[in-house]
Amino acid sequence: xxxxxxxxxxxxxxxxxxxxxxxxxxxxxxxxxxxxxxxxxxxxxxxxxxxxxxxxxxxxxxxxxxxxxxxxxxxxxxxxxxxxxxxxxxxxxxxxxxxxxxxxxxxxxxxxxxxxxxxxxxxxxxxxxxxxxxxxxxxxxxxxxxxxxxxxxxxxxxxxxxxxxxxxxxxxxxxxxxxxxxxxxxxxxxxxxxxxxxxxxxxxxxxxxxxxxxxxxxxxxxxxxxxxxxxxxxxxxxxxxxxxxxxxxxxxxxxxxxxxxxxxxxxxxxxxxxxxxxxxxxxxxxxxxxxxxxxxxxxxxxxxxxxxxxxxxxx
Amino acid sequence: xxxxxxxxxxxxxxxxxxxxxxxxxxxxxxxxxxxxxxxxxxxxxxxxxxxxxxxxxxxxxxxxxxxxxxxxxxxxxxxxxxxxxxxxxxxxxxxxxxxxxxxxxxxxxxxxxxxxxxxxxxxxxxxxxxxxxxxxxxxxxxxxxxxxxxxxxxxxxxxxxxxxxxxxxxxxxxxxxxxxxxxxxxxxxxxxxxxxxxxxxxxxxxxxxxxxxxxxxxxxxxxxxxxxxxxxxxxxxxxxxxxxxxxxxxxxxxxxxxxxxxxxxxxxxxxxxxxxxxxxxxxxxxxxxxxxxxxxxxxxxxxxxxxxxxxxxxx
Numbered sequence: 001x002x003x004x005x006x007x008x009x010x011x012x013x014x015x016x017x018x019x020x021x022x023x024x025x026x027x028x029x030x031x032x033x034x035x036x037x038x039x040x041x042x043x044x045x046x047x048x049x050x051x052x053x054x055x056x057x058x059x060x061x062x063x064x065x066x067x068x069x070x071x072x073x074x075x076x077x078x079x080x081x082x083x084x085x086x087x088x089x090x091x092x093x094x095x096x097x098x099x100x101x102x103x104x105x106x107x108x109x110x111x112x113x114x115x116x117x118x119x120x121x122x123x124x125x126x127x128x129x130x131x132x133x134x135x136x137x138x139x140x141x142x143x144x145x146x147x148x149x150x151x152x153x154x155x156x157x158x159x160x161x162x163x164x165x166x167x168x169x170x171x172x173x174x175x176x177x178x179x180x181x182x183x184x185x186x187x188x189x190x191x192x193x194x195x196x197x198x199x200x201x202x203x204x205x206x207x208x209x210x211x212x213x214x215x216x217x218x219x220x221x222x223x224x225x226x227x228x229x230x231x232x233x234x235x236x237x238x239x240x241x242x243x244x245x246x247x248x249x250x251x252x253x254x255x256x257x258x259x260x261x262x263x264x265x266x267x268x269x270x271x272x273x274x275x276x277x278x279x280x281x282x283x284x285x286x287x288x289x290x291x292x293x294x295x296x297x298x299x300x301x302x303x304x305x306x307x308x309x310x311x312x313x314x315x
Numbered sequence: 316x317x318x319x320x321x322x323x324x325x326x327x328x329x330x331x332x333x334x335x336x337x338x339x340x341x342x343x344x345x346x347x348x349x350x351x352x353x354x355x356x357x358x359x360x361x362x363x364x365x366x367x368x369x370x371x372x373x374x375x376x377x378x379x380x381x382x383x384x385x386x387x388x389x390x391x392x393x394x395x396x397x398x399x400x401x402x403x404x405x406x407x408x409x410x411x412x413x414x415x416x417x418x419x420x421x422x423x424x425x426x427x428x429x430x431x432x433x434x435x436x437x438x439x440x441x442x443x444x445x446x447x448x449x450x451x452x453x454x455x456x457x458x459x460x461x462x463x464x465x466x467x468x469x470x471x472x473x474x475x476x477x478x479x480x481x482x483x484x485x486x487x488x489x490x491x492x493x494x495x496x497x498x499x500x501x502x503x504x505x506x507x508x509x510x511x512x513x514x515x516x517x518x519x520x521x522x523x524x525x526x527x528x529x530x531x532x533x534x535x536x537x538x539x540x541x542x543x544x545x546x547x548x549x550x551x552x553x554x555x556x557x558x559x560x561x562x563x564x565x566x567x568x569x570x571x572x573x574x575x576x577x578x579x580x581x582x583x584x585x586x587x588x589x590x591x592x593x594x595x596x597x598x599x600x601x602x603x604x605x606x607x608x609x610x611x612x613x614x615x616x617x618x619x620x621x622x623x624x625x626x627x628x629x630x
């Protein structure tokens with residue numbers, strides 16, 4: 001099966017289980033960007049982020065025996081919510097390994113979906129080791145956050161919907177964490193039209209994918225302080241990185257101040273709530289990092305913002 | 316031409332000039348309401364509210380001579396923005412009579428659209444007299460905020476889109492100011508299906524339409540303090556009131572605290588920014604004012620919220 005056939009299969013599998021999110025367009029944003037900008041509103045997706053696409057696509061392919069044993073995932077945020085939500089819907093038990101300092105709202109959301117939360121101390125414990133223990137001891141299936149062909153295929157369905165709905169896109173801009181969304185989006189875009197320029201966006205202080213592409217090999221960064229908690233992954237994945245190498249025009253970066261300005265513009269002008277990670281692509285087009293295209297598509301990847309951060313974004 | 320033919324004509328006239336806004340749905344809201352709830356997101360409409368539908372529909376029917384003379388409107392908020400925006404697009408000059416204490420953001424938005432603002436003192440001056448003077452002296456055409464058949468028809472197109480997109484709606488809930496939106500919505504709903512229960516929503520402290528329906532005649536109220544500045548109109552219109560009498564199941568009311576709670580839930584769970592007036596119908600379904608229906612449609616009528624009010628709505 002080709003990468004694109006896998007994305008098309010994911011789309012059929014997900015139909016009726018997730019929202020077909022709207023594409024938002026506003027002249028305020030066009031004016032700020034100096035181009036026509038079309039925003040795929042995955043902040044309006046179930047669970048408040050695109051993550052349900054990959055998690056649900058992967059979990060719909062569990063065997064009955066695997067379903068009976070349950071799943072495990074490690075994540076500080078939106079992936080944990082997505083796995084818990086998909087698990088509830090499929091009648092599967094879910095263990096989520098989350099840092100003790102994860103945002104209270106995200107912990108509450110995971111528990112509200114019926115997920116069993118295992119807290120760990122970021123400084124003292126390895127979440128991978130904790131998750132591996134649950135996998136080995138209880139036979140649970142790990143649902144990885146990004147480095148999995150079916151996760152990538154699920155995430156690629158968002159760009160597919162955007163490309164079908166808005167004709168003539170010259171460029172596509174997508175936030176980059178571990179690379180699941182950008183990899184799936186790039187595969188969809190170039191299956192649709194090989195000429196589309198695909199851009200990844202990272203925080204300036206967590207630009208591991210940009211560095212890895214420059215050096216030509218997966219490279220971890222150690223310092224990654226940024227408001228964009230969903231984009232703090234220290235390095236790209238083994239599967240996602242070669243896709244980025246093959247498909248991306250460039251990775252561009254944005255500062256935390258630019259992320260907050262984008263959150264504010266999207267909220268007060270476009271009336272939609274986006275978290276800093278989710279606003280990265282919008283920040284890039286607003287602040288002139290992506291130029292030379294008349295019609296740009298981008299993904300608003302999530303809306304699960306902490307109210308204290310939201311208050312900082314207000315005028 | 317029947318009322319519904321007028322709405323259909325408005326829809327054809329508006330095609331391509333306004334957004335077809337998305338219908339939002341979230342399980343969080345369903346759980347809070349105890350029913351399936353579908354929200355027509357007119358907060359995502361051009362100008363941030365449904366008002367452009369009526370204003371544009373009316374102004375597209377100006378004669379060349381009327382276009383040359385320009386238009387005038389009085390409004391403290393979203394109608395003024397809509398008239399200024401439509402006027403810019405049609406190459407018509409617009410005079411907007413607005414109170415000196417109107418929210419700064421709304422004054423700025425009107426000016427940004429190229430509207431000429433005439434400030435008046437609420438305590439000392441009559442906006443109707445000021446507007447009438449502009450009409451008489453300069454031959455300008457008044458674009459009324461609600462009490463006009465073409466304004467009502469334009470506003471009715473939002474419910475028409477909602478009804479076509481979501482099959483099987485048993486009830487429709489719509490905020491009530493002067494009555495343009497509820498009148499147009501009710502006409503659309505009952506042309507579509509005479510069985511739909513149509514509810515109007517007013518602030519408890521500005522329930523002039525509820526009182527008028529109870530007394531069987533248009534009745535003005537003098538005290539109308541509420542955060543829902545778009546619903547402060549002191550009495551229903553001569554055209555809108557009989558439509559309400561004929562078509563509404565009931566008018567129900569919500570408090571300012573309930574409006575703020577609805578703004579918060581819509582923002583943090585549904586990720587969409589709605590002003591207090593625009594959240595009235597959502598507040599009514601969340602707080603149990605509308606019961607006995609499995610599938611309810613409602614209109615989120617606007618999103619132009621003052622940032623200080625938004626801050627009050629946050630946890």
